[in-house]
Amino acid sequence: MQIEGTGALITGASRGLGRAVAEQLAARGARVVLVAREAGPLADVVAGIRARGGEAHAVAGDIADKNAIHRIAGQAQGLVGEIGLVVHNASTLGPTPLRLLLDTECEDLAAVLEANLVGPFRLTKVLAGAMALRGAGTIIHISSDAAVEPYPRWGAYGISKAAQDHLSRILAAELDGTGVRVLAVDPGEMDTKMHADAVPDADRAALQRPADVAARLVALVESNVASGARVALPGWQP
Amino acid sequence: MAAVKFHRHASPQRVPSELARGAAGSTIALRTDEVARHAVRLIAIGRDADTVELTQFAALPSLLREGDLVIVNDAATLPGSLRGVSAGGELFELRLSGPVDGSRLAGVLLGAGDHKTRTEHRAAPPVLAANDRVRIAGLDATVASAAGRRVELVVRAEPDTLWQALYAHGRAVQYAHRPELLPLYAVQTAYAARPWAAEMPSAGRPLTWDVLLGLRRRGIAIAQLTHAAGLSSTGDDALDHALPWPERYEIPRRTLDAIEHTRAIGGRVVAVGTTVVRALESAAQSGSASGIARLRLDPAYRPHVVDGLISGLHTPGESHFELLQAFAPRDRLVRAIELAAAHGLSGHELGDACLIL
Numbered sequence: 100m101q102i103e104g105t106g107a108l109i110t111g112a113s114r115g116l117g118r119a120v121a122e123q124l125a126a127r128g129a130r131v132v133l134v135a136r137e138a139g140p141l142a143d144v145v146a147g148i149r150a151r152g153g154e155a156h157a158v159a160g161d162i163a164d165k166n167a168i169h170r171i172a173g174q175a176q177g178l179v180g181e182i183g184l185v186v187h188n189a190s191t192l193g194p195t196p197l198r199l200l201l202d203t204e205c206e207d208l209a210a211v212l213e214a215n216l217v218g219p220f221r222l223t224k225v226l227a228g229a230m231a232l233r234g235a236g237t238i239i240h241i242s243s244d245a246a247v248e249p250y251p252r253w254g255a256y257g258i259s260k261a262a263q264d265h266l267s268r269i270l271a272a273e274l275d276g277t278g279v280r281v282l283a284v285d286p287g288e289m290d291t292k293m294h295a296d297a298v299p300d301a302d303r304a305a306l307q308r309p310a311d312v313a314a315r316l317v318a319l320v321e322s323n324v325a326s327g328a329r330v331a332l333p334g335w336q337p
Numbered sequence: 338m339a340a341v342k343f344h345r346h347a348s349p350q351r352v353p354s355e356l357a358r359g360a361a362g363s364t365i366a367l368r369t370d371e372v373a374r375h376a377v378r379l380i381a382i383g384r385d386a387d388t389v390e391l392t393q394f395a396a397l398p399s400l401l402r403e404g405d406l407v408i409v410n411d412a413a414t415l416p417g418s419l420r421g422v423s424a425g426g427e428l429f430e431l432r433l434s435g436p437v438d439g440s441r442l443a444g445v446l447l448g449a450g451d452h453k454t455r456t457e458h459r460a461a462p463p464v465l466a467a468n469d470r471v472r473i474a475g476l477d478a479t480v481a482s483a484a485g486r487r488v489e490l491v492v493r494a495e496p497d498t499l500w501q502a503l504y505a506h507g508r509a510v511q512y513a514h515r516p517e518l519l520p521l522y523a524v525q526t527a528y529a530a531r532p533w534a535a536e537m538p539s540a541g542r543p544l545t546w547d548v549l550l551g552l553r554r555r556g557i558a559i560a561q562l563t564h565a566a567g568l569s570s571t572g573d574d575a576l577d578h579a580l581p582w583p584e585r586y587e588i589p590r591r592t593l594d595a596i597e598h599t600r601a602i603g604g605r606v607v608a609v610g611t612t613v614v615r616a617l618e619s620a621a622q623s624g625s626a627s628g629i630a631r632l633r634l635d636p637a638y639r640p641h642v643v644d645g646l647i648s649g650l651h652t653p654g655e656s657h658f659e660l661l662q663a664f665a666p667r668d669r670l671v672r673a674i675e676l677a678a679a680h681g682l683s684g685h686e687l688g689d690a691c692l693i694l
Contacts, residue, residue: 158497173532174504180530229528232560233561
C-alpha cells in the first residue's frame with residue numbers, strides 16, 4: 100500500500116518499536132496518530148516528528164480500557180481523517196520478573212489478554228468497517244516467537260500472542276475480498292524496555308535496534324504480502 | 338402542499354407517537370424500545386408495487402438484486418454534548434450541530450441541567466455575545482459569533498488537546514425519552530469513520546458485517562459518503578422550524594463512479610437514511626460532489642438519484658413519516674405502520690426499520 104498521505108494509527112508509540120515505526124511512517128509522508136497511555140512521553144515523540152517536518156498527533160489512551168476505544172478511534176479520525184493503516188504494537192508482559200504460568204494470578208493473565216488481545220480486537224472492530232467500504236487498508240498485529248514456542252515463564256504473554264496470531268488469521272479470512280489486509284508480524288528480539296524488563300541480563304549488543312526493525316516493517320506495509328500471513332521479520336526479504 | 342420539517346429521527350418529545358393519528362383516524366402506536374442490531378425487523382414497502390411485507394433486516398440481501406448499489410453515510414457520531422461555564426459562572430450545555438472545524442465549535446446552547454429534562458423545558462442558557470470568554474469541555478474558548486442560542490466558539494487549544502478534551506468530556510447527544518446514558522459505541526455504525534455527525538445516522542445501525550458481506554456476496558455494491566447529520570431537535574420552536582440546517586457533505590469519486598455504473602447497468606441506488614438522500618440529491622442539484630446540503634425534502638419531492646430508501650419506522654404525524662411520501666404513497670405507508678404496530682415493531686431511532694423500493 101502507499102504510505103504517503105495515509106492516516107496511520109500506531110499503539111504503544113511512545114517508545115521502542117512503536118515509536119520507531121511512527122517516526123519512519125511520518126518521514127515517508129503518512130499522517131500519523133500515536134497512541135500511548137502516558138501523555139508526557141508521547142508529546143516528546145510527537146514534537147520530535149513535527150520538528151523534522153512530519154505530521155504527527157498524540158492520543159492518550161489505554162488500549163485495555165473498553166471505554167477508551169471509541170475515544171481513540173474518534174480522536175484519530177477527527178485529526179487525520181480515515182485510517183488506512185493500523186499497527187497494533189502496544190502490549191504488556193504482565194508482572195515482571197516473569198513468572199511460571201502456574202504461579203501467575205488469574206487476574207494477571209486476564210489483564211494481559213485484555214491489553215494484548217481484546218484491546219486490538221476492539222480497535223479493529225471500530226476501524227475495519229471504514230476500510231472495507233473503501234476497499235483498502237492494512238491491519239498489523241505485532242507478534243512474537245513466544246506465540247509459537249512454549250517458553251517457560253512467558254506464559255501469559257505467549258498465550259496472548261498465540262491468540263492474537265489466530266485473531267489475525269480469522270480476521271483475514273472474514274475480510275477476504277474486501278481489500279483489507281491483516282498481517283501478524285514477529286519482529287524478532289529488539290533492544291527495548293520490554294525486552295529489558297523480561298530479560299534483564301541480556302547482551303544488548305546482540306539485539307536488533309528498533310529503528311532497523313521499523314524500516315523492515317515499513318517495507319512490509321508497502322509489499323504485496325498476502326492477507327492472513329504471519330511474517331517473521333528477521334528472515335523476511337522484501 | 339406545505340413543506341414539512343425535515344427531521345432525521347422521530348421527535349418523540351414533540352410529537353409523541355401515542356398521539357399520532359393514522360389516515361383513517363385510528364391511533365397507531367409503535368413500541369419505543371431499543372432493538373439489538375442483529376434482531377432488527379424490516380417492513381419492505383413497494384415504491385411502485387402496492388406491497389407491504391414484514392421480514393428480518395438480515396434478509397436485506399435477498400430483497401435487492403445483483404447490480405444494485407447501497408450507499409451509506411459513514412459519519413461517526415460526535416460526543417457532541419459538552420458542558421460549559423460562562424465568564425459569570427453560569428452553567429450551560431453546548432450541543433454541537435456539525436463537524437469540528439479546526440478549533441471552531443458550532444452548536445446550540447441549552448441551560449443548566451441534562452438530557453433527562455425535555456429540551457423545550459430546559460432552563461434558558463446564559464446570553465453570550467461575540468468576544469465573551471467561556472470554558473467548554475475544560476478548555477478556554479472565545480465566542481466568535483452568537484445569534485440567540487446558536488453560537489460559534491473558538492477554543493484556545495491546539496487540535497490534539499481539543500480532540501482529547503472533546504472525547505474525555507463530551508457525551509453523545511441524547512433526549513429525555515432515553516434517560517440512561519448511552520456509551521459512545523451504542524451510537525456508531527459498523528463503518529463509522531470521521532466524527533461529523535451530531536446525531537447517529539441510525540438507519541445504518543442494523544447493517545452488521547453479516548449483512549454487509551452478504552450484500553457483497555450477492556453482487557450488490559456498497560459505497561459511502563460522509564454527511565454531517567445535524568441535530569433533530571433543539572427545544573426552541575423558531576430554531577426547530579428551520580431544521581434541517583445546511584449540512585456539510587462529501588461524496589468521493591469512487592461513489593460517484595459507482596452510481597454512474599449502477600445507472601448504466603440498470604441497477605437501483607438505495608440510500609441508507611435520509612441524510613444520504615439529502616447529500617446525493619443536493620449534489621445532483623448543485624453539481625458539486627462536496628459542499629453544503631441545503632435541500633429540504635418534503636412529500637412532493639421526487640428524487641433524481643435515489644431509487645430506494647432504508648429508514649427507521651415513523652408514525653403518521655411525525656415529520657419523518659411525512660417526508661417518506663417522497664418515496665411511496667401515504668396510504669401504503671400507513672398500512673406499513675399498521676403492520677409494524679400489529680407485530681410489535683419498535684419506532685425508536687435504535688429500533689426496527691423499513692425499506693421502500
